[in-house]
Amino acid sequence: MLSSLPNLPExxxxxxxxxxxxxxxxxxxxxxxxxxxxxxxxxxEDVVQEAFVRFWRHQRxxxxxxxxxxxxxxxxxxxxxxxxxxxxxxREQAAVPxxxxxxxxxxxxxxxxxxxxxALETALRQLPDPQREVLVLKIWQELTFEQIGxxxxxxxxxxxxxxxxxxxxxxxxxATSAAPL
Amino acid sequence: MKDHDELSALEAELQRxxxxxxxxxxxxxxxxxxxxxxxxxxxxxxxxxxxxxxxxPWRWASAGLAAALALAAWWWLPSAGDPPAPSTVPxxxxxxxxxxxxxxxxxxxxxxxxxxxxxxxxxxxxxxxLDYLDTYTWRDDAGASLEWSVPREVYYYVPIVAY
Numbered sequence: 001m002l003s004s005l006p007n008l009p010e011x012x013x014x015x016x017x018x019x020x021x022x023x024x025x026x027x028x029x030x031x032x033x034x035x036x037x038x039x040x041x042x043x044x045e046d047v048v049q050e051a052f053v054r055f056w057r058h059q060r061x062x063x064x065x066x067x068x069x070x071x072x073x074x075x076x077x078x079x080x081x082x083x084x085x086x087x088x089x090x091r092e093q094a095a096v097p098x099x100x101x102x103x104x105x106x107x108x109x110x111x112x113x114x115x116x117x118x119a120l121e122t123a124l125r126q127l128p129d130p131q132r133e134v135l136v137l138k139i140w141q142e143l144t145f146e147q148i149g150x151x152x153x154x155x156x157x158x159x160x161x162x163x164x165x166x167x168x169x170x171x172x173x174x175a176t177s178a179a180p181l
Numbered sequence: 182m183k184d185h186d187e188l189s190a191l192e193a194e195l196q197r198x199x200x201x202x203x204x205x206x207x208x209x210x211x212x213x214x215x216x217x218x219x220x221x222x223x224x225x226x227x228x229x230x231x232x233x234x235x236x237x238p239w240r241w242a243s244a245g246l247a248a249a250l251a252l253a254a255w256w257w258l259p260s261a262g263d264p265p266a267p268s269t270v271p272x273x274x275x276x277x278x279x280x281x282x283x284x285x286x287x288x289x290x291x292x293x294x295x296x297x298x299x300x301x302x303x304x305x306x307x308x309x310x311l312d313y314l315d316t317y318t319w320r321d322d323a324g325a326s327l328e329w330s331v332p333r334e335v336y337y338y339v340p341i342v343a344y
Contacts, residue, residue, distance in 0.1 A: 019212075020212050023203075023208070023211045023212060024203070024208070027203040027207070027208065027211060028199070028200040028201060028202050028203055029200045031200065031201065031203060031207070032200035032201070041204075045204065045206070045207040045210075048207065048211070049207065049210050049211060050296070050297075052211055054296055057293065057294070058293075058295075077296075080296070080297045080298075080299075080305070083299055083305065084297075084305050084341070103201055104200065104201060105198045105199060105200060105201055106198075106199045106200070106201055106202060116194075117198060120194065120195065120198065121198075135195075139192070139195050139196055140198075140200055164188070167188045167191055167192060168188065170191060170195075171187060171188065171191055174191075
């Protein structure tokens with residue numbers, strides 16, 4: 001069943017992209033997206049897996065860009081998970097230690113660049129959720145503002161506005177963190 | 182202008198960040214086939230989107246045919262209050278027995294796991310859809326038969342317990 005994916009022409013440069021190729025190429029950015037709507041890295045992994053299965057079973061033959069469909073599917077799976085999670089007790093949450101490998105991005109090749117990467121990631125995590133999710137959908141899912149609007153239930157204009165606010169807020173956060181104490 | 186340039190530079194810097202690679206455990210999970218459907222449902226679950234779509238168009242034809250046959254039967258068969266049929270009407274009207282059910286079949290066409298849904302009481306459950314085609318056959322003493330096929334969808338909700 002994991003054979004070719006004719007509806008995913010941009011998935012890979014190979015003329016016969018396979019499910020495996022596609023997962024390897026797009027999995028990291030979808031995991032990053034899932035991380036925006038989940039409480040932990042392991043939750044994000046579960047959400048990505050469930051979204052892929054839903055996509056494969058129900059959406060792969062639908063018209064439209066598959067990344068946008070998967071973004072919507074990931075959001076719904078994350079909501080489903082969040083609803084289940086809210087019924088867990090605060091005691092259970094407190095008992096779960098923070099994951100050590102919860103970095104959103106790959107380390108940079110040298111120390112200076114990695115320090116900047118860490119600063120950017122820290123600032124990103126501090127953005128308000130509505131701004132951050134638009135930024136992630138635009139930068140790393142490469143969706144248009146129209147597709148972002150469809151995914152989040154916003155107008156394209158609102159999506160574009162949030163994107164600009166997110167960049168401005170990010171710049172301010174970075175400037176604050178870099179300022180001498 | 183400077184403001185715009187700064188934001189563009191920041192945007193370019195963000196685009197250079199590479200999302201973390203998939204952890205090996207998730208990569209191996211994703212590169213396997215999706216989890217199997219419940220026992221006895223595997224083949225149909227994979228084929229569900231296609232098979233359901235192909236059978237839908239003719240369900241209306243079968244329903245229409247059944248309705249036409251039923252109307253014809255109602256028209257030609259006398260009821261208790263009907264006046265005696267004229268002599269020009271074939272003997273069917275006077276002594277034909279009503280149709281009797283002779284066969285019934287429930288054919289499972291497809292199954293699909295529709296994922297997790299929230300129920301009215303706030304709990305979560307996995308919804309499984311089964312598409313059936315029910316076919317019933319009636320026959321009268323003269324050998325005329327009436328067949329009625331109708332699609333039917335059944336949903337099962339499997340409770341999810343979180344530990």
